[in-house]
Amino acid sequence: MILAVSDLQNPSFPAGGYRGRFAPSPTGPLHAGSLVAALGSWLDARYHSGKWLLRIEDLDTPRCIPGADQEILQQLLSCGLQWDETVTWQSQGQERYEKALERLNGLLCLYPCTCSRQKITNALAALGIEPIRNQEQVYPSTCRPPVIGQYSDLQNLDLKQSWRLALPSTCQINFVDLALGPQNQNICEQVGDFVLRRSDGLFSYQLAVVVDDAEQKISHIVRGQDLLSNTGRQIHLQEVLSYPRPQYLHLPLVLDEHGEKLSKQTLASKINTQDDKQSLTELRKAGAYLGLVDLPTGENISIAEWLLAATQAWGARIKHKSSPL
Numbered sequence: 001m002i003l004a005v006s007d008l009q010n011p012s013f014p015a016g017g018y019r020g021r022f023a024p025s026p027t028g029p030l031h032a033g034s035l036v037a038a039l040g041s042w043l044d045a046r047y048h049s050g051k052w053l054l055r056i057e058d059l060d061t062p063r064c065i066p067g068a069d070q071e072i073l074q075q076l077l078s079c080g081l082q083w084d085e086t087v088t089w090q091s092q093g094q095e096r097y098e099k100a101l102e103r104l105n106g107l108l109c110l111y112p113c114t115c116s117r118q119k120i121t122n123a124l125a126a127l128g129i130e131p132i133r134n135q136e137q138v139y140p141s142t143c144r145p146p147v148i149g150q151y152s153d154l155q156n157l158d159l160k161q162s163w164r165l166a167l168p169s170t171c172q173i174n175f176v177d178l179a180l181g182p183q184n185q186n187i188c189e190q191v192g193d194f195v196l197r198r199s200d201g202l203f204s205y206q207l208a209v210v211v212d213d214a215e216q217k218i219s220h221i222v223r224g225q226d227l228l229s230n231t232g233r234q235i236h237l238q239e240v241l242s243y244p245r246p247q248y249l250h251l252p253l254v255l256d257e258h259g260e261k262l263s264k265q266t267l268a269s270k271i272n273t274q275d276d277k278q279s280l281t282e283l284r285k286a287g288a289y290l291g292l293v294d295l296p297t298g299e300n301i302s303i304a305e306w307l308l309a310a311t312q313a314w315g316a317r318i319k320h321k322s323s324p325l
């Protein structure tokens, strides 16, 4: 099957060209759900003749499993999902997160917090707010000073304090998701001042992902819908740091037979990539979750051929209904 270059080109790129990424946390090997995110982001990048970067998000070291990063790389290659440019590991880039934190300090929108989870629960209870299961607690600004100054002890980890971003009094974020349409999130009501550096010194996912997406000039973020609720926080942080806003596309979640999201926490089993046949079976399942129909079903088709057909199917849907899903 030959794909004409003109079929793959879409004029709506940002100036630097399409740059997408897949950013797994190495808390275990890829499972069916993470393969959907990998495949969806890869297809979107390939259809747009863009770059697809691979970033290992290994900042939350207590949750990382040694060797899982290498296994993920291997699984992606077995599925024919080749990345462009050098793989990056967040654990190797602490200075850039420190610099961003220093900038926020200079912008007077950072303050230290010594609240434990229990103290936050108690403070909320005193306000008549009971915790809701599986839902993050909205930080009630307990430690927020009336006027925020600049701090000189930002790098003093002995103080065992976390650092939170001070939100403006209203923080309503609107964006158009390329799959889900218009979204709005009220960060003050839904999250409150959120943590950028934890009391154990680890940088938060929110800070690291925003800094890296900007440094790597990511134009399109294609990822699972489980991350949708983080997007408002990330867009706000981009605005405070004067970073450009990428486009977002959140993919459908893969649910298990109990209707729960597949994740390492629910012990989702890893995809089977022991040979090409198994890898193709996994890709076909992931493609079906993405709603890709009419793809070649034959036994003798190669992974490369299947991926090319999937890229065309993805692109055809963007052309016909301006969304791949």
Ligand code: GLU
Binding pocket: 022, 023, 024, 025, 057, 209, 223, 227
């Ligand atoms: N590292 C995150 C995860 O594995 C994904 C980050 C992202 O795509 O923004 O859940």
Ligand code: ZN
Binding pocket: 112, 113, 114, 115, 141, 142, 143, 144
């Ligand atoms: Zn606090």
